[in-house]
Amino acid sequence: MSQFIDTIIIGAGAAGLAISNLLQQDKNEFLCLESHRTPGGCAGYFSRGKFIFDAGATTLSGLKYQGPLSKFLEASGIELNLRKVDPGLIISLAKGDITRFSDQKSWIDEQQKIFKADFIPELWTEIEKANELCWKLAEESANFPPHNFSSALKLLSKKIPSKLRALPLLLKSFDDYFLKELKISQEYREMLDELLLISTQNTTRDTPAMMAVMGLSYPQDTWYHEGGMKGFNDSLLLPIKDQILFGHKVTSIAKIKDFYHIQTSKGQFKSRRIISSIPTWNTQKLLDIKITEEHQVQPWGALTAYFKVKLNSEIPLYHQVHTKGISHSGSGSVFFSFCPKDDLSRSDGIYQTLTLSTHIRYQNYVNAISESRDMARVVWKNEFLKVVQDYLGTKLLDIIPVGLGDPDTFIEYTERFNGLVGGIPHSMKRSPLNFSPKSPFKDLYQIGDTGFPGQGIVGVIQGAINLHQRIARV
Numbered sequence: 001m002s003q004f005i006d007t008i009i010i011g012a013g014a015a016g017l018a019i020s021n022l023l024q025q026d027k028n029e030f031l032c033l034e035s036h037r038t039p040g041g042c043a044g045y046f047s048r049g050k051f052i053f054d055a056g057a058t059t060l061s062g063l064k065y066q067g068p069l070s071k072f073l074e075a076s077g078i079e080l081n082l083r084k085v086d087p088g089l090i091i092s093l094a095k096g097d098i099t100r101f102s103d104q105k106s107w108i109d110e111q112q113k114i115f116k117a118d119f120i121p122e123l124w125t126e127i128e129k130a131n132e133l134c135w136k137l138a139e140e141s142a143n144f145p146p147h148n149f150s151s152a153l154k155l156l157s158k159k160i161p162s163k164l165r166a167l168p169l170l171l172k173s174f175d176d177y178f179l180k181e182l183k184i185s186q187e188y189r190e191m192l193d194e195l196l197l198i199s200t201q202n203t204t205r206d207t208p209a210m211m212a213v214m215g216l217s218y219p220q221d222t223w224y225h226e227g228g229m230k231g232f233n234d235s236l237l238l239p240i241k242d243q244i245l246f247g248h249k250v251t252s253i254a255k256i257k258d259f260y261h262i263q264t265s266k267g268q269f270k271s272r273r274i275i276s277s278i279p280t281w282n283t284q285k286l287l288d289i290k291i292t293e294e295h296q297v298q299p300w301g302a303l304t305a306y307f308k309v310k311l312n313s314e315i316p317l318y319h320q321v322h323t324k325g326i327s328h329s330g331s332g333s334v335f336f337s338f339c340p341k342d343d344l345s346r347s348d349g350i351y352q353t354l355t356l357s358t359h360i361r362y363q364n365y366v367n368a369i370s371e372s373r374d375m376a377r378v379v380w381k382n383e384f385l386k387v388v389q390d391y392l393g394t395k396l397l398d399i400i401p402v403g404l405g406d407p408d409t410f411i412e413y414t415e416r417f418n419g420l421v422g423g424i425p426h427s428m429k430r431s432p433l434n435f436s437p438k439s440p441f442k443d444l445y446q447i448g449d450t451g452f453p454g455q456g457i458v459g460v461i462q463g464a465i466n467l468h469q470r471i472a473r474v
């Protein structure tokens with residue numbers, strides 16, 4: 001006998017937790033089904049003794065310009081325990097380290113010191129203006145980012161003509177819009193490309209300018225939640241903890257007349273509405289129909305490595321270290337995230353947790369493990385270790401390896417098809433009229449990073465806000 005619930009939410013990652021909290025405010029009847037024992041998905045965590053490691057995502061943003069995170073907190077009444085991280089990022093290039101200050105002038109000065117290029121002040125003034133405009137658009141319209149021609153028109157038709165300024169940002173690549181007339185060095189382009197890979201999953205020549213400016217600007221608005229991602233997830237879980245069932249993996253969905261019948265690993269439910277926060281390529285498997293075109297499936301998985309480190313001095317929390325040191329990786333950099341030494345809720349005040357991550361193309365991963373996954377993992381472990389030792393040098397007093405994550409690990413912990421993480425890459429090939437897949441049924445909605453792809457947690461929270469507005473109008 002199945003239990004009837006008005007709205008079923010699939011998945012308790014950042015997107016599922018966000019929409020659950022928004023529905024809670026409306027006093028809607030809902031139930032969130034999560035296949036694992038803990039929330040978070042790609043923004044999850046795991047413990048080793050006293051130490052709590054962020055498994056994937058580590059940083060939060062979206063408070064500047066009344067961004068998605070601040071809107072979400074206001075709407076849900078949740079209070080987070082955040083500390084501002086400034087500088088938001090250290091970018092370590094062959095030329096030297098660049099500090100990504102949140103203050104725009106300091107960031108421009110810093111780049112000029114290293115690259116000595118005249119175009120930098122104007123370029124970053126324009127990026128900043130465009131970034132502000134884009135987040136305003138996102139805030140004012142449930143159609144952001146546009147999914148098809150009609151949503152693009154709706155998005156831009158509000159408050160014409162100021163919004164028309166955004167049209168070229170939507171239709172041109174970052175390269176065409178911002179860089180074409182400039183003489184930029186290969187190294188400067190590489191820096192921009194690696195920064196964009198973190199967020200938009202794509203590089204300057206193929207990312208629409210609109211999404212690129214948001215991706216490039218996010219390190220100016222970087223926040224750390226006390227307790228890391230566990231702390232963040234706990235804060236979002238608390239108000240809705242009675243409306244989540246853990247250990248319920250949804251295995252199939254059938255639509256019969258006006259209702260959905262949901263089968264999980266532990267029971268059956270019937271609902272009027274489903275909000276799926278798992279990737280569309282997972283949703284389609286549950287429905288047993290095709291809703292995702294091949295070109296919409298993104299190619300990236302992640303390689304991650306976890307260490308306990310003892311340092312001889314305090315260093316900034318987040319670093320993007322440019323290196324070719326990880327074999328088969330499709331990216332030229334490794335992202336370092338340290339927990340603050342003084343966050344005793346997840347470390348011992350002597351050692352700090354360190355999460356490393358880099359992109360790997362799924363096909364490269366398949367090739368790398370074709371002979372032996374165990375062997376490939378040993379190679380990666382050693383390579384990550386070396387990258388840390390080379391980067392930290394004498395600052396590193398001790399390092400203890402804790403574990404390694406690869407696409408198969410992400411399948412195990414997030415269920416994501418082929419372990420593919422990140423959203424659908426932002427690409428000129430499908431922007432703006434052919435982007436996220438459409439829901440095949442009435443009252444079945446898709447959120448998460450294939451609904452609002454490419455900007456991490458802040459993007460999936462904005463996607464949840466947009467959906468909440470849409471369904472409030474239905």
Ligand SMILES: Cc1cc2nc3c(=O)[nH]c(=O)nc-3n(C[C@H](O)[C@H](O)[C@H](O)COP(=O)(O)OP(=O)(O)OC[C@H]3O[C@@H](n4cnc5c(N)ncnc54)[C@H](O)[C@@H]3O)c2cc1C
Binds near residue numbers: 034060455
């Ligand atoms: C290595 C790495 C580093 C990152 N770094 C950052 C960062 O620093 N900052 C940032 O903002 N973003 C970052 N991101 C991106 C960010 O983590 C994701 O965009 C975001 O967490 C996606 O959330 P989601 O809710 O859309 O999906 P998911 O996190 O995938 O959540 C989906 C949830 O659904 C559950 N689930 C799946 N299938 C089923 C099923 N059949 N039944 C029930 N439950 C199911 C999963 O267990 C999971 O909990 C990073 C991602 C990775 C992989």
